[in-house]
Amino acid sequence: MFVFVASNNAGVLSPQFKLSKDEIELHFATNHLGHFLLTNLFLETMKKTSYEQKTEGRIINVSSRGHRYAYNRPFSDQINDESSYNSLYAYGQSKLANILHAKELARRLKDEEVNITANSLHPGFIVTEIFRSYNVFSVICNAVLKYFVKDVSQGAATTCYLALNPKVKGVTGEYFSDSNLAKPTPRVEDQELAKELWEFSSGLTSSK
DSSP states (O other): OOOOEEEEOOOOOOSSOOBOTTSSBHHIIIIIIHHHHHHHHHHHHHHHHHHHHTOOEEEEEEOOGGGGSOOSSOHHHHTTOGGGOOHHHHHHHHHHHHHHHHHHHHHHHHHTTOSEEEEEEEOOSBOSSTTTTSHHHHHHHHHTGGGTSBOHHHHTHHHHHHHHOGGGTTOOSOEEETTEEOOOOGGGGOHHHHHHHHHHHHHHHTTO
């Protein structure tokens, strides 16, 4: 089996505090930990593919501009704290994790001198079912905002660009929007935060 490109793109947005089956806050579990675990499961296969086929592997995390609205606390302190739960911040925290995951993965792959890149992106505001838990807002999105925001194919454009375009060959650890380099929040450059997230995520997924 060969793995050349992987796009991590799954997301929830819940107004209520919820836990996954593994007793982890739902945004963090779905939007980040699932990506983290899946990437670890296929990574050795991608490394083998890259080496045997003499080609560059590419890993893409679909994040969001919403990463700017995250809790200002360490991940391990905040994730299951129901008392301070805010759906916007919980979503933002998981999207910040997507970018930090890609950056730390890129750093580790560079250290191993493996020909695999890891980047993240903001796809834009797209009409999808992510707002289905917000009944009124979902109706507004479907009825009105769809004329002013991206459709699904437009929203997938930056993912396809990072997956296939030769212009980004060798580019790694970066954040993109509209198929261009974009500037994320300064917290993304915090290497200690990225390492802390990696260790925390590894601990939560070690038995999977």
